[in-house]
Amino acid sequence: MLTFQQLPSIVQGREVQAVQPLPIVHLLTDSRKLSQPAGTLFFAIRGRYNDGHRYLAQLYMQGVRQFVVEQGEPEELRQLYPEANLLLVENALEALQKLAAWHRGQFHIPVVGITGSNGKTIVKEWLAQLLSPDEMVVKSPRSYNSQLGVPLSVWQLDQHHTFGIFEAGISQPGEMEKLQQIIRPTLGIFTNIGSAHDEGFGSHQQKVAEKLKLFKEVDLLFYCADHTLIDEAVQAQGITSFTWSRSQPADVYITAATTVGHKTIIEYIYKAEKQRLAIPFTDEASVENALHCLAVLLYRRLPLSEIQDRLDRLHPVAMRLEMKEAINGCYLIDDTYNNDLAGLAIALDLLVNQPQRGRRTVILSDLLESGLPEEKLYRQVAELVQARGVERLIAIGEKISRYSSLFRVPAEFYMSTADFLAQFNPARFRDELMLVKGARVFGFEKIVQAFQQKVHGTVLEVNLDALVHNLNYYRSKLAPGTRLMVMVKAFAYGSGSFEVANLLQFHRADYLAVAYVDEGVALREQGITLPIMVMNPSPDSFAKLRQYSLEPEIYALEQLQAYIASLSASAIYKIHLKLDTGMHRLGFTEDDFDALFDLLQQHPQVQVVSAFSHLAGADEAVHNDFSQQQISTFRKMAAVVEGRLGYRVIKHILNSAGIVRFPQHQLDMVRLGIGIYGVEATGDEQEALRPVSTLKTTVSQVKHIRQGETVGYSRKGVADADKTIATIAIGYADGYDRRFSNGTGQVLIHGQRCPIIGNVCMDMCMVDVTGLEVKAGDEVILFGPQLTLVELAKSIGTIPYELLTNVSSRVKRVFYSE
Incomplete structure (x- = not known):
């Protein structure tokens, strides 16, 4: 167990005071997320917008007794915090990174480092799922891939883990060297190169070169050779690689990709043999992400039947926490498909930092793919739940139920989601703040539906x-x-x-x-x-x-x-x-x-x-x-x-x-x-600035009209040719301005702009979707990042304030955090 007395030599700091030999168990950089003062080490990081030193006194009053600081006279620090262990460093963030790098050095297991412009988090989550039958996997929580997130991710490593997967993101030169020293990957995945964070680099070539610094010591790098800039840079540096490609011979040469229903059938040549697999996605980004994972599974020599079985169980990754109104004055934090220990801690932080509105309830399934022995896992879950002040736990699953005796909060245990829903009584839930968090196989979306109020189908999403x-x-x-x-x-x-x-x-x-x-x-x-x-x-x-x-x-x-x-x-x-x-x-x-x-x-x-x-x-x-x-x-x-x-x-x-x-x-x-x-x-x-609100609705019906026919009230929409029109579920009663009528307004369907045809009605309006494959239920965006409030307001001679404030209260608000 690491103690404070070892810290000065690890992070090259000056010991101000070491009152007691306390263990270092939890690393804290945000004073608002303190849960277990005992064993916590706080790093007072000075950032662009905030300064951790402002919260030292508050944390000391809350029981924290170990601090890494950048400023303060030693004698004054001793007087202010007489019972605290104090370490003075030049840069607290760098000290955190050094401690995480030292911690990584205590483990000699395979570690995959993942970088790229897009897909890092999804590839990480999928690879963890695909390898979990064979390995005890530790991975970055959510998108913890920054200079701060990476050390906090690597700190999770313990003696039970047999495999690590960590993602790394950078926004400017000079950052990746630090992350490489912390992750020290033995294997690498370079997902792709694109425009994300272009502003920090002189060119895409420079960005590729910077990202490749993560892989300077890897045994093997997986990437798609069709990304020419990546391929040329890897070859120039002589990094040993395992490649896949759709256009040229590679370790895995994709010869065909065919969409069949909700799957993509991949035909490929590997080790001179033709093989065939089904990927349970059809969009290009998901297929590319799955192919990175396939390359790793082939390298690990899994049987083809086993690979197919594991791919069949892949599911979309929930990239955000959503907050929604629910029945009887309740409020719901929907984290339905994110189900690991680190993700639970993040979601509980969000729960705790909402103002108290009745009791705090957590609905939780078995945690899968945690990389920990069951008893240790659920002991940690029980400690987390208790430390975050949860007042009621509803636990669903055979595994968590086996460890019911570990939980000290009022708890109910059910073997399955169906068991819970069979006994569900809405009257038992009133004015509560609830976190719903479960593995996908538990189908917790049914629980969310049971709790949600019946609302208008149009949604304003607030980021x-x-x-x-x-x-x-x-x-x-x-x-x-x-x-x-x-x-x-x-x-x-x-x-x-x-x-x-x-x-x-x-x-x-x-x-x-x-x-x-x-x-x-x-x-x-x-x-x-x-x-x-x-x-x-x-x-x-x-x-x-x-x-x-x-x-x-x-x-x-x-x-x-x-x-x-x-x-x-x-x-x-x-x-x-x-x-x-x-x-x-x-x-x-x-x-x-x-x-x-x-x-x-x-x-x-x-x-x-x-x-x-x-x-x-x-x-x-x-x-x-x-x-x-x-x-x-x-x-x-x-x-x-x-x-x-x-x-x-x-x-x-x-x-x-x-x-x-x-x-x-x-x-x-x-x-x-x-x-x-x-x-x-x-x-x-x-x-x-970043757009905050996205107004969405759905297509109610699609129909075809002939040239000369009219659409809507007062016959204002006249077809100048044969057309396909879609009726969408929004109107001026929802706050969609009537001035958008007759082609003035446009909406986005499948990323394409579609003009309003005819007059905007009270509860619906019609759009011209001629030439697009549109069906009932398809998503429609009224405004958002690609169709801005500024642009729309200008088109009808008003200001963005009016469009925002006009969105009706009957439109459901969904608040989310990535």
Whole structure:
């Protein structure tokens, strides 16, 4: 067992204090994911957006007693953390990498390293599944392939494992050497080369050369020789290889590929023999990923019948966690097809970091392909479940049921999914947060269906990772100490107020803002504790403001008088003053100041938290002079406010566009609105943001019409030739604007743009799909990454805000994280 006393020599750090010989069991880099303080070593990593040193005191209070830090005077550290083991290093991330590299060196087992532009995670997951009958496999959880993710993945290695599979991703030169030293692969797979992370490299040739550094010590490299850049580089470096190809002789030469139903029949020549296999997928990406795995199985000399049997059991890899509303006020985290120990820990972290809304329940199947002996596996599962505060476990499967005595939380055990569903009583589940996680063979999608509310088939998918990316993009523009208020009004611009607010709370935003009191009340009732400013409070809501600790925007004397009249003198009441600097919508002018401050002086229990104003034209450069004039006016007015009050207040005027255009005027806080949802209001830096929302529906029916026939109400859609049309399940009642009628709007089906034909109806509309193979049930994208809100808004003369906020509440929201 590794102890802290061994650490300085491993990571080349300076021991500040070693109070006790504690074991190092868990590595922690995110203070929000602490579960088992005993045996935890925290690395205080300073990143672009955050600094782990800010959380040392918090973790110490929570029982962590081992730290690797980059800064701090030794004597001061000893005084602050007298019971802690402390190691001072130049770079905490590099120290983590060195520790993982040392850990990897303790094991002498085959390890596959996987890199490439696409397919790394799927190839890793499939290869782990295919090798699990023969090996005790350890693999990277999800897409843990970064400078931080790889060391955390390799740390999982223990004496029971016989085979490792780790993926590595890079975004710039110089990164792969570090990952190679940590993974030290004995075998390699180079999936392909494409455009992912092109911006970090001068050319694809450079990117190939950098990625190949992962394989400098491998015994054998698997790759497709049809990728010319990869093939030429491998040959030039003399790396021993095992290749497959569709176009030239190779170790595995694919001579034919034929689609039959839901399978692809592959004919190939291997060791001069013609052979034939079925791959249970038809899309090109899945076939390529499966062929990489096939090459490994052939190299391992598995019988053809065994290979076919294992390929038949391959299934699509769930690449994301989804969060959905469910029956009786419950909320569902759907991780149905991701079923390994590391993945369970990640999903439990997500569960724990949702605000408490009733008890936390986990529905879990047997864990397959874990690479651990059964008793050790389920002992670790039991420890994880208990450490994460799970209050009810529903365990399904013969293996997990055999170890029921290990679980200390209230638990129910069922032999099969069918057994659980046979006894399913919806009334037993109310106001719970539930994680559903199972191996594919258990068919947990039936459980998800049983819990989900009956909802409209149209879906707005909200990418929480994109939200975090956009949040961090704007954070990177802020000066140290500048606070961040985020707008979650109007159902978080259509995206879902609670889910977005919870994400912002997890990522430590400073303030939230809503339009109306009932929006703030809903967030408080769902566990949001961040300060919340209410922008349009009405006198009949003042009691709710106080009850739920909401802070009103005050913009007029009459409003302030009414608010004060509703107060008692026994507490401090926080307000935000809105100043009118030229937008002339709401706010105090300088003419109001004497009466305003006389009133505030008479009622010292009313405390002004912030003074702010609103830029009228920050999104357009033509208004830059006016925006600068507003900012200058605000600075002067805010100085008067602080002078009359006799204390400092938070000052803020910049919105999303202002953060980009006027960074020198960030003051104490900025307000982030449309930018976090993926629309850069100035248009200057749109490429830096990621689209957050994708609106999807399905094809209801396909039919053929003749030239001259009409489509839809008022016969507005006239066929100028024989056409194929598809009716899709969305209309203006769902928020799809009627102005998209008659060819103005387009949708994506099978990646192709299809124009609206005729008028948009209340619950459906029709699109021209002539020349495409379209059938009922096919997916339709109304907007998303390939059909942007900016483009669509421009086509009907509006702004992206309107399209986002118009998406009806009857449209189901699905929130997901990759």
